[in-house]
Amino acid sequence: MPEPLISARGVTRRFGDFTAVDDVSLEVAPGEIVGLLGANGAGKTTLIRMILGLLIPTEGDLSLFGEAPSRETRARLGYVSQGLGLWDDLTVTENLAFVDGAFGSAATPVPDSLRDAGDSLVVGIGLGGQRQLAFAAALGHKPELLVLDEPTSGVDPLARARLWDTVRDQADAGVGALVTTHYMQEAERCDRLMLMSRGVAVAQGTVADIVGDTTATEVRTPHWQQAFTALNDANILVALAGTHVRAVDATEDEVRAALIEAGVTADLVPMQATLDEAMVARERATV
Amino acid sequence: MSAWGARELTVTYGDTVALSSVSVDVREGEVLAVVGGDGAGKTTLLRALAGAVPASAGAVDAPSLSSIGFMPTAAGVWRDLSVDQNIDFVASAQGVTGATLAERREQLLADTGLEGATKRLAGQLSGGMRQKLAFALAMIHRPPMLILDEPSTGVDPVSRVDLWRMISQAAVDGAAIIMATTYLDEAERASRVLVLDGGEVLLAGTPADVMANVPGHVADAVGTPDRARSWRRGSQFKTWSPDEPTDGAARADDLEDAVIAATLAKETSNA
Amino acid sequence: MKAMIQKEFRELRRDKRTMAMLIALPILLLVIFGYAANFTIDDISTRVVGPGSEQVTAQLPDLFEVDADAAAADDDADGDTQTALDLVRDNKADVVIDTTTTPPTAYLDGSSLFSAQTAKGALAQMPDGAVTIDVLYNPDLTTAWVMVPALIGLILTFIGTIITSIGLVRERQNGTLEQLAVMPLKPSDVIVGKIAPYFILAALDMIIVTLLGVWIFDVPFNGNVALFGVGGAIFLFVVLGLGVLISTASQTQAQAIQVAMMILLPQILLSGFIFPLSAMPAAISWIGYILPLTYWVNISQGILLRGADLASLWPSFAVLAVMAVVIFTAAVLRFRRDLAPSSRRKSQKSSKAGK
Numbered sequence: 001m002p003e004p005l006i007s008a009r010g011v012t013r014r015f016g017d018f019t020a021v022d023d024v025s026l027e028v029a030p031g032e033i034v035g036l037l038g039a040n041g042a043g044k045t046t047l048i049r050m051i052l053g054l055l056i057p058t059e060g061d062l063s064l065f066g067e068a069p070s071r072e073t074r075a076r077l078g079y080v081s082q083g084l085g086l087w088d089d090l091t092v093t094e095n096l097a098f099v100d101g102a103f104g105s106a107a108t109p110v111p112d113s114l115r116d117a118g119d120s121l122v123v124g125i126g127l128g129g130q131r132q133l134a135f136a137a138a139l140g141h142k143p144e145l146l147v148l149d150e151p152t153s154g155v156d157p158l159a160r161a162r163l164w165d166t167v168r169d170q171a172d173a174g175v176g177a178l179v180t181t182h183y184m185q186e187a188e189r190c191d192r193l194m195l196m197s198r199g200v201a202v203a204q205g206t207v208a209d210i211v212g213d214t215t216a217t218e219v220r221t222p223h224w225q226q227a228f229t230a231l232n233d234a235n236i237l238v239a240l241a242g243t244h245v246r247a248v249d250a251t252e253d254e255v256r257a258a259l260i261e262a263g264v265t266a267d268l269v270p271m272q273a274t275l276d277e278a279m280v281a282r283e284r285a286t287v
Numbered sequence: 288m289s290a291w292g293a294r295e296l297t298v299t300y301g302d303t304v305a306l307s308s309v310s311v312d313v314r315e316g317e318v319l320a321v322v323g324g325d326g327a328g329k330t331t332l333l334r335a336l337a338g339a340v341p342a343s344a345g346a347v348d349a350p351s352l353s354s355i356g357f358m359p360t361a362a363g364v365w366r367d368l369s370v371d372q373n374i375d376f377v378a379s380a381q382g383v384t385g386a387t388l389a390e391r392r393e394q395l396l397a398d399t400g401l402e403g404a405t406k407r408l409a410g411q412l413s414g415g416m417r418q419k420l421a422f423a424l425a426m427i428h429r430p431p432m433l434i435l436d437e438p439s440t441g442v443d444p445v446s447r448v449d450l451w452r453m454i455s456q457a458a459v460d461g462a463a464i465i466m467a468t469t470y471l472d473e474a475e476r477a478s479r480v481l482v483l484d485g486g487e488v489l490l491a492g493t494p495a496d497v498m499a500n501v502p503g504h505v506a507d508a509v510g511t512p513d514r515a516r517s518w519r520r521g522s523q524f525k526t527w528s529p530d531e532p533t534d535g536a537a538r539a540d541d542l543e544d545a546v547i548a549a550t551l552a553k554e555t556s557n558a
Numbered sequence: 559m560k561a562m563i564q565k566e567f568r569e570l571r572r573d574k575r576t577m578a579m580l581i582a583l584p585i586l587l588l589v590i591f592g593y594a595a596n597f598t599i600d601d602i603s604t605r606v607v608g609p610g611s612e613q614v615t616a617q618l619p620d621l622f623e624v625d626a627d628a629a630a631a632d633d634d635a636d637g638d639t640q641t642a643l644d645l646v647r648d649n650k651a652d653v654v655i656d657t658t659t660t661p662p663t664a665y666l667d668g669s670s671l672f673s674a675q676t677a678k679g680a681l682a683q684m685p686d687g688a689v690t691i692d693v694l695y696n697p698d699l700t701t702a703w704v705m706v707p708a709l710i711g712l713i714l715t716f717i718g719t720i721i722t723s724i725g726l727v728r729e730r731q732n733g734t735l736e737q738l739a740v741m742p743l744k745p746s747d748v749i750v751g752k753i754a755p756y757f758i759l760a761a762l763d764m765i766i767v768t769l770l771g772v773w774i775f776d777v778p779f780n781g782n783v784a785l786f787g788v789g790g791a792i793f794l795f796v797v798l799g800l801g802v803l804i805s806t807a808s809q810t811q812a813q814a815i816q817v818a819m820m821i822l823l824p825q826i827l828l829s830g831f832i833f834p835l836s837a838m839p840a841a842i843s844w845i846g847y848i849l850p851l852t853y854w855v856n857i858s859q860g861i862l863l864r865g866a867d868l869a870s871l872w873p874s875f876a877v878l879a880v881m882a883v884v885i886f887t888a889a890v891l892r893f894r895r896d897l898a899p900s901s902r903r904k905s906q907k908s909s910k911a912g913k
Contacts, residue, residue: 039443040414075742083733102741127325156324161518227339240455241476276444379561540582
């Protein structure tokens, strides 16, 4: 097995009394896309900042390419931040020229989709174009590891699919990637996921591993309003899907009992819970 | 029942056409999800329904402002005020007082899980908590119509499920809800979906309708895919073809494939 | 409406910067205009040089404050015309009376505009032929001549604090500061690269304003250009340092502008170029003496108008140099902290491991 690009063992970061990241272990291997999921404040950003070398772990071992994060490791890493980190008052080509200068890399070509916009200010090329430019800037120095913090929020589905094509092409070429996302479809595109909650890594593995045995029951009835209210009142995690009601992480018997209590008749169809439903179920279980 | 909504609505800002002949119904007891990327026209449509943007052509059909609950993007709470003070202010502005306010405050705090945090400044709440509070505030006067501009964008999946439960409850209680979202999994759970692209309607209808109305069809790629018409789901390529699917086969497996296919179809016909 | 007003008050209460402005600004303005803004000169620092200085001193109106200790220390009674001229040039007194001529000559320092105007008026009241008046450095007592050297400093302060802090905060606000931090750039490269353009622009501005002052307002440039340049550079480090400090304490450009304005305003009013510091009560004037612009005004007027050299200006140079080192170092250290993790954490960790 090749040496992991990121290797975190028992990494903890405290700010005063607050533990932002608590004993987290994570590996990202070449060619692998690892998704990092969790609520805001779950510790994702702190973990990423440690990997980028912007924060030093309070405890634990963290190495990139087998060494401690440093200026040298940063040169081998490509980062797309949530805010994209582009200079608004520079043109597309000026942005790439600056990044090339900073990394000492050869001239990064302007992405095809922005070919006619090379002299446009970044402000004027729209969010979709900006995301593509941020990707191009992050890939220009041929990094071995990509760190992508919510890389596609706000773009339309086709543009998102195109950005993911880029990530997957990189992975096929041996680049590793760590991606945070709130999009479930994006999470499902990762090879492996790590789920964080309150600084702790609560689950790791494939989507199937994380969904595990979390159940969902689809309640089909013309009286879906009453069914929704009845299940909600019975403290069952409930969501509306069109005019169907989904009851999550409750047994069929519990669901049936709550419906009978309220006098609602319905067909119950057991289904696989979705990834986000499974995440909520875990979150509720830990409270 | 006459539905609220927009009829052949066109909105222009100077030379820019933000919305082009968009028609949509917003019905009581339903959640209508408006989907599209940045600049698709989602916010313009919502603002036009709220009467904040004048129609250049066509018409908007919406109740008076006092019957609308509006939740703008990434706002709707006052960060320098505590949770309690936020409730006081919005309730007072909407004329909600006395026993009604007491009862709704209690329900709001229970729904949002903020019972223990009423003295906390809204600015110190997590993003998910803040959006849940903003939603609860937008509907404190129980308006028959709710206009929500990306209530869940940037909100973590766990809070999003919670927020969706609150929105569902409002629809169950009879409100007509229109919400913009960038999450297709969320849109797939709405009663109906309106997909906008560059100010035009790309697809519209129930999620099932939308998937059935895709031009051509989407299939797993075989051999070396044509990258211009293909994209990956996981490590597997999918390809859109303008041809009709074989009998009985679905045109698209989910809303995401449907939207990507429709966008590709539009690009192809424009080219 | 009541709800609206209540909400506004509640929010304002928590907006500390705005509250500070609401409270500090009126107090500042009241104090300055009530006590400090005083064009009337009650005392004029005076020296009398040459034989018979005691008799002349006795004849002078009360307005002229002769420093007897300094006179004794410098043996003023033994001095001649050159001694008198040197005293004016070195800013030892605003009025120096030379008794070696008949009648005695009163040299007035035209670069201390208000003192010179007041002294001129008072001396004119004396009997005809009692004293000859000679206004040095600014013979027509032109306001612009005194203002332009000070304005150069004000413009540099403006660029250094407001423009620099806006430029730096923009990087933070857009999230590109983080992007810089993760690039393989040395923190020193980022800091120098970020500040140098503002230094160059401010230096160019300084040259342009000085040249315009000389051409348009005929402001004389009597002193050493190189010395002026060195003083300008030191002053620039002070104000750029202030700008960087402001940026490290601000999250948004609006905040940066608010703080910069609160630093700029007292400098305009209390650095002595509009209202003479000597006419202010000590309770206020001390503020003027901690402001960098005060020392720049001293240096700039000294070099341009009086042709003063380092021998007399060194105290102002020394104060500015100390300010430059302290402020600029603090600014760079704080900026650096935003770019690179502190190694302090590392040592904490190792000390923990050693337990």
